[in-house]
Amino acid sequence: MSGHSTWPEWVYVGVVIALLCYVGAEAWNIERIVEHVPEDAEIIKVTGQQWLWTFEHEDGTKEIGELHVEKGKAYKFEITSKDVIHSFNIHDYVVLLDAVPGKINTVWFSPTEAGEFDIQCREYCGLIHYNMRGTLIVEDNGA
């Protein structure tokens, strides 16, 4: 408009676009890799309800509020809800997926360290949402 040069703006916008392309490509690639579920993953059914988590292993054992898994194995969660939407979260392992009634969402993970980790709900679900917590117990069976 006014007679000054506009090339600095073009350069700047170009740099921004280049950075965004890099972030986008990298994100696409990583997400593609992490979404690939290993063949041998054991299935754990996760059900959210106001205000606790229940788990069912492949062999039929059930747990409430606590989840026992073995270090080094791969697990695939099949997550759903009995009532309202919750969100199943093991923050230390970047496991986060909504538990939606009438729908089964899947995500997999493989614990790399033995110990206890927090399980929590990350979608608002009412009165005790703040305390809809559980514990992931990773056991090291020398496997």
Next chain:
Amino acid sequence: MVLELQKPRPIWQIMFSTHHTDVGLLYLITSLAFMFMGGALALLLRVELFSPGVQLIADSMTYNRIFTVHGTTLIFLFILPSASAFGNYLVPIMVRFKDMAYPKLNAVAFWMIPPAGALIWLGFADFTWYAYPTYSVVSAPGPAADMWIFGLKILGVSSILGSINFVVTIMKCKHPDLPLSKMPLLAWAYLTSSLITLVAVPTFAAALLMLLTDRLGASGFFNPAMGGDPIAYQHLFWFTFHPEVYILVIPAIGFMYEIFPRFSRKPIFSHGSGVAAFTLLTIVGFASWAHHMYATGMSFTEKTVFMVGTLAAVPASAMHTFNFLATMWGGRIKFATPIMWAVGGIALFFSAGAGGVVNSAMPLDFITHDSYWVVGHFHLFVMGTILFGTVGFVYYFFPYVTGRMYSEVLGKVHFILSFVGTVLVFFTQHILGLFGMPRRIYDYPAIPEWVQMNIIISIGAFIIGIGMAIFLWNLIWSSAKGKPADMDDPFGLGGKYYFPYQAKNPSH
């Protein structure tokens, strides 16, 4: 000048007036009142979260109601009406017309806000500002939830009416000598944000009705027990509310386009670039809504599409930032209160945008989603950018409305406290999110990092609170007792830097 309120008039003359400056004043006072009310609620939340265990609020339901009304109030009863306030004052002047196109409709749009505000505050719903089913359908207690739905319905209609008025005023009543391309950028801001409103908001209006009939049991759109799909609501909701964030931010950017050139005593670096960036945001803003829904179980392809759509909107925001800095570059800047707020605002806008890019990158969002990171992210926009731009503009506008000058010292103290507080609160919230603290929780386990960061955040919030108390005092005291402003040049910049260059000189 037209904006003055110097001749005292009985209050009902202003209330029943349809003149654009009177309606603007009503919008301004209402929105500022709601800003203080919503802010007070935030302080209650921060007292409660100061440390683990019960501090102040006896039960979680009350806490949940408070954060719901806090968010609803500040978005719908502060940001939107404050934008309409300045639009009412300035759009007719900027397009050189005597009033808004439909003055009565204008007054009607304003008068829908107080009853809607009353419904929201008297109901005090708990289902968060986005009212997701199935919780909102099967679990949220009425009548609060229903009152919230009606309140939002009314506000939606009000903003559609207001937007029609802005679009018609600009497109049909603009002076024939003023081409659209030469129209001031603030008027462009109102044109583009109104167009977004007209396209985006009806979708949510429909979703609200469906939510209501679902709650009544008459339908099951979002209720899986009746064959419905709760995720459908999220699509409808975010189809409205991602574009809505641009409705909120564009006027604030427009305010900065008024402030920077004046106080830098230099024309805007590039008017064309500003117009292009507004237009780009208007269009591209519609391509990103489901970035809020990565964790609902979307397919890889869907996630990729919405990530690309989101990233595509970033260059437009970056163009504004560049334009601001380039406008200040080499200017004779007068660091009065308004430009301090604007400078603080762009610094926070930039950091907020960087955080937004992190959210958009799919794998990273599974770390940040629904954690305090997201709370920090959007507050850097709604508080750091929008409130900063708006408050800066309130200071800038103050002499024109009251004929008096605010206290410059208090204005600067207010800025410094707010800036320091905002950084303490919302940067820390980002880190707290990385440590895994979920948002919307009434109490939390005593994880040492969480406790420390929550203390820092609460202290930051109190610092902001002190600043806001000073602001309130400054507004009230200065409008009654402040020293009379030099109406030709209240900021001592040299008169020709004032009013929209296309409009009449203020001294005429």
